[in-house]
Amino acid sequence: MPRFKEYNRGQSVLLAISFDRQILPGTFEYTLNFLVDNKLDLNIFHHKYKNDKNGRPAYDPALLLKIVLLAYSRGETSSRKIEALCRENVLFMALSADSRPHFTTIADFISSSPEEITALFSQVLLVCDDMGLIGKEMFAIDGCKLPSNASKEWSGTKANLKKKSKKIDRAVRYMLAKHRDEDQKGENDISIRKREEQQIETLLKASDKIDRFLKNNDERLGHSGKEVQSNITDNESAKMKTSNGxxxxxxxxxxxxxxxxxxxxxxxxxxxxxxxxxxxxxxxxxxxxxxxxxxxxxxxxxxxxxxxxxxxxxxxxxxxxxxxxxxxxxxxxxxxxFKTAGEHKPATSKKASGKERFTTADFQIEIDKQHCICPAGKELWLKCAKAKIASNIFMQFQGHKEDCDHCTERDKCLRSVKQKGARQVNVKIGNFVQEKxxxxxxxxxxxxxxxxxxxxxxxxxxxxxxxxxxxxxxxxxxxxxxxxxxxxxxxx
Ligand code: SF4
Structure with missing residues (x-):
């Protein structure tokens, strides 16, 4: 029979912790602690406190700033988790001097101080500049799209949102009518009824939220002056395409x-x-x-x-x-x-499977007669006689939807068999000299x-x-x- 080391949780150990000694020179937390205590002017937060004579003393903004910045540097932005870190993590205990601020205090500090935090950003920049960390020779500008704390499901133009609200109201009316019907027949199941009543409550709240938003907000306009989608949770965020959808x-x-x-x-x-x-x-x-x-x-x-x-x-x-x-x-x-860059790109699924789609060369085209016949023998209609694309001029033909929908050559002709709509063919007929x-x-x-x-x-x-x-x-x-x-x- 194997033997294992004995262990016993029923014992006490005295761990002596000096908070000061937890913040080791050369670490991020050491720099942060030094910067906040010695280089930043935190008086900018003072106007927010009205407890000079009455009320409880507040948490020092220096302390809150240290734990928030340490948490952010570790990817932790939830105030509940920051509160937990102050209870469980010795570094956070050391920086907060084991004062354990409540998560609502942390959340309020972060959300109510955007201007002060922006001012601190400038102060940090000055420190970096004094230390010679900024060259000021070259600046690269770029952006990164990140999700906001709002769901895209609550986005839409005002017309879309009105439609959504009506749809929800319809669903509520349908469920209420169903309940009346069941009551008359005496067929109601208590557990199902309870769940449906909760659903009705949720739907009514959602419809009310949309209606209030529509009442209090004008339509959101884009750069071109046209209406863009609003969002009822965070109307300053926007719906945007990213590589992940x-x-x-x-x-x-x-x-x-x-x-x-x-x-x-x-x-x-x-x-x-x-x-x-x-x-x-x-x-x-x-x-x-x-x-x-x-x-x-x-x-x-x-x-x-x-x-x-x-x-x-x-x-x-x-x-x-x-x-x-x-x-x-x-x-x-x-x-x-980058001339040969295309050769190193992975082949598309069609190319990889050896099924390249029909190219312009597979179509019988007569430019002067503006006539085009596809490999299946169908005539394409002239979509545009002179379409300007970049510096080129194309004649554009398009298949008839009913021909392409039932064509046996679809998989060789269209980008995908699931493609809706007909094949389009662009034939280059010239180019124009762009303004130089x-x-x-x-x-x-x-x-x-x-x-x-x-x-x-x-x-x-x-x-x-x-x-x-x-x-x-x-x-x-x-x-x-x-x-x-x-x-x-x-x-x-
Ligand atoms: S998909 Fe349309 S354009 Fe292509 S071969 Fe068939 S009918 Fe012709």
């Missing part, structure tokens, strides 16, 4: 200095597109260094990807005489170094030069690791507060 969230945009990847400016925007955010971010960089003798952008460079490239943004850079390197979405395709002047063209020439490519290639290494670190190393993958102001405080 559609989310309800904010795009957190950061400007990062190249020397030590210090974030010099950050802001959350409730819009899916980063188009139009270059100018405000540049202004925020200048704002961050407004105490300097000269703007860092007098000599500094700005790098940003194609999401920020548009005529207005480039004209703004030229007007302000800022040395910007903003790629357009054809930048890679013009770069000879203007800020877009000048930026293309600048970024396509050897020096331009060299400088732009640094963007990836400056800004992307910062988002990688926040998302994957620290583990912050969503905003837990609601409203742009609070979310901004959290992102700072």
């Amino acid at each position: 559609v989310i309800q969230g904010y795009v957190g945009v950061a400007a990062v200095d190249s020397k030590h990847q210090v974030v010099v400016s950050a802001e959350a925007y409730g819009q899916g597109q980063e188009h139009g955010l270059l100018e405000p971010m540049i202004e925020k960089i200048e704002e961050a260094f407004k105490g300097d003798e000269q703007s860092p952008l007098m000599d500094g460079k700005i790098l940003a990807d194609s999401g920020y490239c548009n005529k207005d943004a480039l004209a703004y850079l030229e007007e302000r005489n800022i040395d910007g390197y903003i790629a357009d979405n054809r930048f890679r395709s013009r770069d000879p170094r 002047t203007g800020p877009l063209e000048r930026m293309k020439q600048k970024i396509d030069s050897t020096l331009g490519r060299h400088i732009y290639s640094m963007r990836l290494g400056i800004v992307e690791p910062v988002f990688g670190h926040i998302n994957d190393a620290i583990g912050i993958k969503r905003f837990s507060l609601r409203g742009k102001k609070k979310v901004n405080g959290q992102s700072d």
Whole structure:
């Protein structure tokens, strides 16, 4: 029979802990403790307290700030979990001097101090600057889309939301009618009835929430002046496409200095597109260094990807005489170094299975007669005689839906057998000379030069690791507060 070491929980051990000695030099918590105690002016929080003469003493903002920042640096943004850490984790006990603030105190401190936290961000930046951590030679701007504390199911235009509210009311009426019917027949099951009554209550609350939102809010307008989807939980967040599907969230945009990847400016925007955010971010960089003798952008460079490239943004850079390197979405395709990039991409499922779809060459096309016959012998209709796509002109033909729906060649012709709609064929018939002047063209020439490519290639290494670190190393993958102001405080 095997023998095991004996153990006995019925014993006492005296663990002597010196909180001061838990904060070891060289660690993040040591730096944090030093910074908060010695470098930051926390008087900015004092106006929030009205207990000079009456009331209980409050928790020192320095203490709350230390535990919140330590928790955030470990990816923990829930105030309940921060409260638990202050009870269970010796580092948090040491930083909070074992005072164990309640989670509501922590939550209130975080959500009610966005302006103060933004001011602290500026103070930290000054400390970094004094220590020579900011080079001010090159700033890379980029954004990262993160989900907000709101569900995309509660998004829609005002018309959509009205429809949703009516649908819920219909469902409630149906259930109530069912209950009346069952009562008359004496067929009601108590457990089912109880569950359905709870459902009715939930539905009524939801419908009431939508109605109140519709009553108190105007329709939300996008940049183009057209209505965009509102969200009844956090109407400043937006529905946006990401590589992981559609989310309800904010795009957190950061400007990062190249020397030590210090974030010099950050802001959350409730819009899916980063188009139009270059100018405000540049202004925020200048704002961050407004105490300097000269703007860092007098000599500094700005790098940003194609999401920020548009005529207005480039004209703004030229007007302000800022040395910007903003790629357009054809930048890679013009770069000879990426000429063979396509060969290394994994084959699509159709190519991999050897079933490439019919190309234009498989169709019988007579340009002058504007006539096109598909491999199944069906005639396609002329959709557009001269369609301009990039700098090319195409003649576009489209199959008749009824032909394509019943065609035996669908799997060879359409992108997918599940594709709804008919096959479209674009035949190139010419190209037009694009205007070779203007800020877009000048930026293309600048970024396509050897020096331009060299400088732009640094963007990836400056800004992307910062988002990688926040998302994957620290583990912050969503905003837990609601409203742009609070979310901004959290992102700072
Ligand atoms: S899918 Fe449509 S266009 Fe393609 S071969 Fe069949 S009928 Fe012709």
